[in-house]
Amino acid sequence: MAAPDQLRQAAAEAIGTMLLVACVVGSGIMAQSLTHDPALALLCDTLATGALLTVLILIFAPVSGAHFNPAVTLALFTRGEIRAQRAVLYGASQIAGGVCGTVLAHAMFSLPLLGAGVTVRSGSGQWLGEGIATFGLLLVIFGSRASGHRVVAVAVGLYIMAAYWFTSSTSFANPAVTIARALTPTFAGIRMADAPMFMMVQLATAPLAALASRWLFAARPETASDQ
Secondary structure: OOHHHHHHHHHHHHHHHHHHHHHHHHHHHHHHHHHOOHHHHHHHHHHHHHHHHHHHHHHHHHHHOOOOOHHHHHHHHHOOOOOHHHHHHHHHHHHHHHHHHHHHHHHHOOOOOOOOOOOOOOOHHHHHHHHHHHHHHHHHHHHHHHHOHHHHHHHHHHHHHHHHHHOOOOOOOOHHHHHHHOOOOOOOOOOHHHHHHHHHHHHHHHHHHHHHHHHHOOOOOOOHHHO
16 A cells, blocks of 8 residues: 555544544534433434534545454455554544543633543443444444445445444444543543443444454345345
């Protein structure tokens, strides 16, 4: 891969993750300030995040693949679809972009640029929720990508919107986003002490989902009954 292509792809991953985190954190701040109702604030956060994630995948998939997520990058590496150098570059870009997204959201709402997350998100139930959220996200990606990045974009956006509500953890499903959300004391935050376990679950789930999806979505030879 030529150096200009690597730079462009890393920039796409950083910018995409930055905008995603800015949306998650910023919409949480806006919703909480307007509603003062946790359920309604979560709904607002859900709609904004799902909508923007769909758009980000649509515009950046042709550039970098639109991972925006070290767990996605790790899953592709596990399947042998990207090399280690690219995986490391993407992971670093995603984490840097995520932190910048928190800074950007705080700056827009005139808050200190960084702070420690205070929302307690711990316990076996939440860890299980993160595992399910991450596993499901990767199944959606690998199961829909044969239909093109436009289908992936819609499928991922819808899945994340659903997973915000059916998982106990509200579906972080992304180590870069988890780090970024550990740096905000606002509605979308996570207590710093709880972030490492979330990330461990997400990264441990990624290879399992990669292998499971390879088996589940393996191409089958056509038969008469398939016609």
